[in-house]
Amino acid sequence: MSKIDDIRQRHAARKKGIKSFSGRQSETIKSHGTSSQRPDHDLNSVHPLFRTQSFIIKCMIAIVLILVVAIIDKQQGATFDQTKHVVQQTLNRDVNFTKLSSWYEDTFGSSPVAFFPSLTDQDQAKKTTGQGAKKQEADYAVPVSGQVSESFSTQTNGILMATKPGSAVTAVKSGTVISIENKEGIGKTVIIQHNNAESWYGKMDGVKVKPYEFVQQGQKIGSVKKDQDQERGTFYFALKNGDHFVDPIQVISFD
Structure with a gap:
């Protein structure tokens, strides 16, 4: 070769x-290129709790409702007056935070984090065992220590109580604080919602609660404001059932 x-x-x-x-x-x-590629279903996967079509439909319905309400509000005539009245009543109606809290706890097993503080260990134990809480919630408690100085009337919608200045004011029943504001004739007033009822605490000083806070029956919410003579305090209290005020003396025993 x-x-x-x-x-x-x-x-x-x-x-x-x-x-x-x-x-x-x-x-x-x-x-390696084939194994490193992600499956098509991973790339196109959608969060199980979010449905795009349902979200878009709800947005469209909300837009339509807003447009309908705006059109009705601009219309004149007796035909639309009743509809306007219904819409205004619906918008002015207070949210029942107490029922909302109960529904949330029944559904998710805990209090709403953003609106209501969590229960203490003692309160949670009472709720779990069912001892004490149900018995305590059976009746309304007396809001302050004192004597009734002015009975209920349709003009005042409540009663006045003579007490010592700075006396502690407590919640007559568990519920949610829905309002803290100055009202004509009764000064600083705290309103607590209890399902379909409300309790009003007027002529207050040193309020210890905040709006949308959940309070327990007997919890201190503030103190009685001093009168001008500084020798006594006058406390205003009212109970509201639905849209009507009722005489607190018929519900609570002020002995």
Whole structure:
């Protein structure tokens, strides 16, 4: 065999080896590329609690309702007066935070974090065992220590109590504070909602609660404001059932 033939054979063998190595490398790259790709369903997956179509439909319904209310508000005539009245009553109606809290606890097993503080360990134990809480909530408690100085009337919608200045005022029943504001004739007033009822505490000073706070029966919510003579305090109290005020003396025993 000549030297030229020997060189040709070695060149052919080397070329064959290079092709074999290139083929194996290509297969390795393909296999890694296939395994590293994410499945199509992962890329297109949607959060199980979010439905795009349902969200869009709800947004469209909300927009339509807003447009309808705006159109009705701009219309004149007796035909639309009744509809306007119903819409205004609905918008002015207070949210029943007590029922909302009860529904939330029954559904999710705990108090709403954003609106209501969590129960203490003692209160949670009472709620779990059912001892004490139900018995305590059976009746309304007396809001302050004192004597009734002015009976209920339709003009005042409540009663006045003579007491010591700075006397502690407590919640007559568990509920949610829905308002703290100054009202004409009764000064700073705290309103607590109890399902369909409300308790009003007027002529207050040093309020210890905040709006949308859940309070327990007997919890201190503030103190009685001093009168001008500084020798006594006058406390205003009212009970509201639905849309009507009722005589607290018929519900609570002020002995």
